[in-house]
Amino acid sequence: MSEQIEVVAAVIRRDDQVLLAQRPKGKHLEGLWEFPGGKVESTESYEEALVRECEEELDITLENLELIHTVRFEYPEKTVLIRFFMASSFKGEPKGLEGQALKWCSIDDLQPDWFPAANQEVIQILQKEY
Numbered sequence: 001m002s003e004q005i006e007v008v009a010a011v012i013r014r015d016d017q018v019l020l021a022q023r024p025k026g027k028h029l030e031g032l033w034e035f036p037g038g039k040v041e042s043t044e045s046y047e048e049a050l051v052r053e054c055e056e057e058l059d060i061t062l063e064n065l066e067l068i069h070t071v072r073f074e075y076p077e078k079t080v081l082i083r084f085f086m087a088s089s090f091k092g093e094p095k096g097l098e099g100q101a102l103k104w105c106s107i108d109d110l111q112p113d114w115f116p117a118a119n120q121e122v123i124q125i126l127q128k129e130y
């Protein structure tokens, strides 16, 4: 069995829109859109990891994190356990500090095929419940 990687991802909300980031070339799932986030380090909580990742990748500080969904997903090369948090406020203005494209999209307009397979459930939940 491949090792399980702990990942956190943020559904960053402003009015009825959420922030999406495009996965860079050369990385796993290149070109797909995702909820910003990344791997949790052994010394930090999930919330700390997510705040750190969004400071590093987007230059914003998340506030008011609420766990909305957890999913375990097996890709051929690795297994990820992703915890999705709703971030209903943040400080700063998002920038793609790692060169990644960003876009705001209303929840109703999210298209499942823009995202990795592991995100399908959370998109359904957002479209039903938020």
Ligand code: DGT
Pocket (backbone or CB within 6 Å): 007, 008, 009, 027, 028, 029, 034, 035, 036, 037, 038, 039, 080, 082, 116, 118, 119
């Ligand atoms: P690496 O290997 O450290 O260069 O990093 P990445 O970019 O491959 O991985 P990272 O730190 O973004 O970890 C997230 C993993 O979870 C990656 O394999 C993609 C997968 N994933 C699936 N859906 C999502 C999502 O909505 N957000 C994020 N951040 N990752 C997702």
